[in-house]
Amino acid sequence: MPHVPASQALQRFRVIDLTQVRAGPTCCRQLADWGADVVQVQMPEHMRGDDTLGGQDGSDYQYTHRNKRSITLNLKEPEGIATLKRLIARADVVVENFRPDVKFRLGIDHETLARDNPRLVYASISGFGQTGPLAARPGFDQIAQGMGGLMSVTGLPGDGPMRVGIPIADLCAGIFAAQGILVALLEREVSGQGQFLHTSLLESMVYMMDFQTSRYLIDGEVAVQAGNYHPTSIPTGVYKARDGYMNIAVFGSKIWERFCSILGAPEWITDERYHDKPARSVNRDALNAEINRRLAAQDRAYWVRQFNEGGVACGLINDMREVFEEPQVQHLRMVKEVVSQWQGAQRLVGQPVQLERTPSTIARAAPRRGEHTEEILLELGFAGDDLARMKADGVY
CATH class of the missing domain: 3.30.1540.10 (formyl-coa transferase, domain 3)
Structure with missing residues (x-):
């Protein structure tokens, strides 16, 4: 089945999703929910090392990867990399969240890819940034929550630092990256050129500290835990x-x-x-x-x-049951329904922004690994004989 856009808003754009875990997939989900043709690139089944979010049958994975198509490519094989580059040559956006050096080692960094596709918008998401003393460190949500200051102001006074109950650094980094991509695509309409953009879990957390940053940078005040009470507005x-x-x-x-x-x-x-x-x-x-x-x-x-x-x-x-029993939440129709050929009927939360003329929906459930590989390769101009040989050679 060809691309089924979830909205008319971004249906003209193709996004290559090279991401894993949560921040990158969240970014690509944002674009997919607004109609972009997001192609999720995963390692073949026999090489899988990227199953996270509870595995492909888990509810978390189903939520994060809806509205995407999936292709498998063995990026350890030269032909796998060559096929990926062929795919990217026809794309508008690439999103990756490897450690900063990996894209250069694979030869799929922005500068290399832009030679064949100068209109390419290339987004990188990392733990701590693309350069600097911590750039090579592995980054995880709770690490960023701690380093970005959030845990120091969360929780009850005297109880020690407390993490937030959702992966907020991952989610914010993904949403900021999606926003950056949209800004770059708008700028491309003027310049005709793509560009490299990047964000990180750490940057997203520092930015999300919001008024706490100005309390320190302007007033010199180091915020502390205030528990369930607002630090400055009382009661x-x-x-x-x-x-x-x-x-x-x-x-x-x-x-x-x-x-x-x-x-x-x-x-x-x-x-x-x-x-x-x-x-x-x-x-x-x-x-x-x-x-x-x-x-x-x-x-x-x-x-x-x-x-x-x-x-x-x-x-x-x-609690979560009460959230979805809340009459106002029901009135806002945030819960969308979709049918998965693998799991049957599903209910998932849709986008929190309503565009009246080009609304977002959930057009397809999360794909199985490689579900659309041959479909997408045929779209790229490969023939049936090519597919059989590539399959036998372990390219996908």
């Missing part, structure tokens, strides 16, 4: 009602006054311990204890309704 965090926990966010003096009124504590507005932001910061623990004591009089549903109706942001803390 904002996790609070306990009679039947469980919820989030409340109080930003600004007007909302603070509304919050006090709803909670039945209007006297806090003028109380010298709580009347302004600096005072609430000094007396945070006492204030939080008072808030929890008053919240314990009612269930969460009561407080969520009262606060939101009064203009104070408040919401439940859902």
